[in-house]
Amino acid sequence: MKGAVIGCGFFAQNQLEAWRDIEGVEIVALCDQDAERLNASAAAFNVERCYTDAAKMFEEGGFDFVDIATTVGSHRALVEMAAKAGVHIICQKPFAENMTDARAMVDAAKVAGKTLMVHENFRWQSPIQAALKIVKAGTIGEPFFGRVSFRSGYDVFSGQPYLAEGKRFIIEDLGIHILDIARAFFGDATRIAATTRRINPKINGEDVATMMLTHENGATSVVDCSYATQRTPETFPQSLLEIDGTLGTLRLDAGYRLTVQADGETQTDVSPPLLHWAQKPWHNIQESVLTIQQHFVDCINSGRQPETSGADNLKTLALVEAAYLAAEQGRTVKLADI
Numbered sequence: 657m658k659g660a661v662i663g664c665g666f667f668a669q670n671q672l673e674a675w676r677d678i679e680g681v682e683i684v685a686l687c688d689q690d691a692e693r694l695n696a697s698a699a700a701f702n703v704e705r706c707y708t709d710a711a712k713m714f715e716e717g718g719f720d721f722v723d724i725a726t727t728v729g730s731h732r733a734l735v736e737m738a739a740k741a742g743v744h745i746i747c748q749k750p751f752a753e754n755m756t757d758a759r760a761m762v763d764a765a766k767v768a769g770k771t772l773m774v775h776e777n778f779r780w781q782s783p784i785q786a787a788l789k790i791v792k793a794g795t796i797g798e799p800f801f802g803r804v805s806f807r808s809g810y811d812v813f814s815g816q817p818y819l820a821e822g823k824r825f826i827i828e829d830l831g832i833h834i835l836d837i838a839r840a841f842f843g844d845a846t847r848i849a850a851t852t853r854r855i856n857p858k859i860n861g862e863d864v865a866t867m868m869l870t871h872e873n874g875a876t877s878v879v880d881c882s883y884a885t886q887r888t889p890e891t892f893p894q895s896l897l898e899i900d901g902t903l904g905t906l907r908l909d910a911g912y913r914l915t916v917q918a919d920g921e922t923q924t925d926v927s928p929p930l931l932h933w934a935q936k937p938w939h940n941i942q943e944s945v946l947t948i949q950q951h952f953v954d955c956i957n958s959g960r961q962p963e964t965s966g967a968d969n970l971k972t973l974a975l976v977e978a979a980y981l982a983a984e985q986g987r988t989v990k991l992a993d994i
């Protein structure tokens with residue numbers, strides 16, 4: 657399978673590393689508007705075909721899929737270009753700037769008959785997958801309460817300076833992952849309430865968000881995120897879990913410690929492996945990049961829809977939109993209204 661990558665910035669380096677590890681995949685073309693970044697990645701990953709213009713790359717073709725690793729403002733145009741060119745698509749989160757764009761992007765891939773997956777990788781992290789396996793097996797019974805929590809003081813702005821600039825920050829950038837994890841455990845939500853705060857005076861958007869979701873199955877989840885939490889141990893980039901079910905409880909605590917209490921207690925170390933190209937503390941995210949990209953390839957090969965397809969991600973994106981609306985208006989928002 658031949659692929660092309662658009663965007664050779666901060667995070668794309670992980671995606672390029674992961675593609676190298678996936679059997680049967682070759683990245684044959686790279687594109688970035690910034691020639692310096694483009695050339696650096698081409699040299700590091702030994703890719704010959706380089707483009708500063710995505711339209712030209714699609715025109716010349718010769719690949720089966722495109723991996724869009726640019727920031728959100730360019731996603732709709734690039735996904736539509738890719739669909740028109742008739743290639744399968746992976747697109748980074750946040751998928752789109754608004755629901756209208758996101759729906760148009762899903763429609764474009766559908767019309768083209770091509771797979772569209774969002775690079776929504778946090779639910780693919782191995783500690784989260786370990787917890788999901790236990791909950792789905794029914795070990796703690798039917799979950800009725802969950803807390804999915806991401807609290808950190810890690811400096812994400814030095815690697816990703818654009819995060820300090822936007823009017824929106826933590827819900828759109830990071831909360832989106834944590835909301836998606838809540839969906840993976842408890843299913844789709846019907847309502848959401850939220851509060852937001854900006855603690856760091858050097859950024860424009862909110863860096864603290866606390867959200868409460870009501871799920872279709874009656875479960876309640878609290879999804880809380882912060883980049884203003886100074887504590888030890890620093891848990892970046894761990895998502896912590898606390899789930900109560902009708903037969904017991906599950907907790908994923910700092911340091912990747914998974915505790916299940918249901919007819920006795922088990923404690924397991926579910927630390928993610930350190931891949932040969934990964935660095936701590938990012939290794940948790942980096943491993944999930946390999947897992948999600950492998951999932952994309954497996955889905956194309958077997959004709960299945962990816963779990964985190966574009967259509968599925970509309971529901972995660974709707975939660976983001978609803979959370980901002982709920983916080984701004986101080987009310988509970990119904991997902992059906994988004």
Ligand code: NAD
Nearest residue numbers: 663664665666667668688689690725726727728730748749
């Ligand atoms: P970045 O700014 O470092 O890199 C983006 C690159 O895309 C830049 O080099 C830019 O020149 C290029 N680009 C932008 N528009 C383009 C276009 N139309 N054609 C060609 N090149 C274009 O950004 P980043 O930090 O690498 O983030 C990229 C995306 O990855 C963001 O959406 C971010 O939210 C996401 N991200 C995801 C994770 C995750 O775990 N899933 C982690 C970090 C970042």
Ligand code: 89Y
Nearest residue numbers: 812816829830833893941
């Ligand atoms: O951009 C974000 C993401 O998707 O995961 C962590 C991050 O890099 C900073 O919040």
